[in-house]
Amino acid sequence: MTRGFGAIFIVNDDVQLASRVTADGVHLGAEDGDIAAARAVLGSDGLIGASCYNRAPLAVDAVRQGADYVAFGAFFPSSVKPGAVVAELSLLESARRELQVPIVAIGGITIVNGRQLVAAGADALAVISALWNAPDIELAAREFSNLFRQGRTA
Numbered sequence: 544m545t546r547g548f549g550a551i552f553i554v555n556d557d558v559q560l561a562s563r564v565t566a567d568g569v570h571l572g573a574e575d576g577d578i579a580a581a582r583a584v585l586g587s588d589g590l591i592g593a594s595c596y597n598r599a600p601l602a603v604d605a606v607r608q609g610a611d612y613v614a615f616g617a618f619f620p621s622s623v624k625p626g627a628v629v630a631e632l633s634l635l636e637s638a639r640r641e642l643q644v645p646i647v648a649i650g651g652i653t654i655v656n657g658r659q660l661v662a663a664g665a666d667a668l669a670v671i672s673a674l675w676n677a678p679d680i681e682l683a684a685r686e687f688s689n690l691f692r693q694g695r696t697a
Contacts, residue, residue, distance in 0.1 A: 617650020
């Protein structure tokens with residue numbers, strides 16, 4: 544179904560499920576298996592992302608192992624994961640200078656605070672509540688997309 548809409552489908556935490564449903568890829572947290580094993584299952588075309596929390600060395604290692612993108616956060620307090628480690632905005636800035644893969648920001652992101660994450664170097668924003676709890680989900684999605692269309696001038 545996602546292919547029919549031109550959307551990329553990434554399964555969180557479960558490489559076997561990603562393979563069974565022919566997802567485009569998998570996102571792995573610290574306890575979800577290693578990148579090499581995921582690559583063996585998904586092949587060279589599968590997208591593999593890695594949660595790096597607030598630790599730049601994890602990102603460097605993930606990229607070295609073959610991750611296609613890395614994610615950092617939580618940048619802001621999150622009702623979804625209230626106990627998540629806190630990442631500083633400066634982490635995005637330094638990661639942007641050092642890494643040659645897309646960088647995802649996660650954690651408590653809204654239209655208002657998302658602007659500074661894009662300006663600091665985030666290539667994507669992982670958003671749950673600000674999108675799904677919005678009165679108009681389509682409008683909220685467009686507003687998030689516009690953050691990237693406006694460029695990194697925020």
